[in-house]
Amino acid sequence: MDYLDNYKRDNISESELNAAARKAEKKKNVLGKAFQKFKDLWALLEAVMSGRMKIPGKTKAIIIGAILYFLIPTDLIADFIPAVGYIDDITVIAMVYNEVKDLIMKAKSKGII
Template identity: 45%
Template sequence: MIFGKKKNKDSSNIAMMDSKVNQNYVEEKVTKIKDEDVEVVMENEEGISEKLSNASPLRKYAELGKIMFAMLKDVKKGNYPNVPWFTIASIVVALLYVFNPFDLVPDFIPGIGYIDDLAVLSISMGWIETDLHKYLDWRLAENEKA
């Protein structure tokens, strides 16, 4: 019982350190996103969507991925212009990270291969959740007009 408690305490410390490392990693990548990176995401929409749908740990993000792609398309077309660059960059970083098979923890490792993908997606979602809700509200309003 003593060993179990110590193990849990150490695990939570590792998880907190890992979360901070991932958050710093994501922040650094978001600040370096360029317009060309948005194009790369758009060109790879099918592959990214497929990975989100087929990797069981990432399935819960499949619908969010669709919303993110729709938002990027509407921004690119000029239909939805008032989006902070930070939001666009966060979406691009999250989706490119998921698409990249050579990330911090390779996806082919059973059981833990998607932990880093989940962390990057979760961190990004935490930052842009409000903007995604605004976008969905806008889409509902647009659909009601049509």
């Protein structure tokens, strides 16, 4: 299945989540501060998908979109371009994180993530 097809659904497979986590772990030096934001987004989505937390469908779709965007190597700025390839990925992660930051803090305070 093409990753772009996933934008049309409100779910993400466990293998896609794991692929995103592996990519983030490999690129954590490039991601800098966005690495922790990505991990928080991933943890929130994992909590939602496991039923430990409920969030609006639109919010879930936005988080899934950000994770899938991160997975696509040939997005707006191709990831293989040295020094600038992850700028768009970092921007998307930061924007989505800022949108759901309150949910992340709530989940952390309740020990959900």
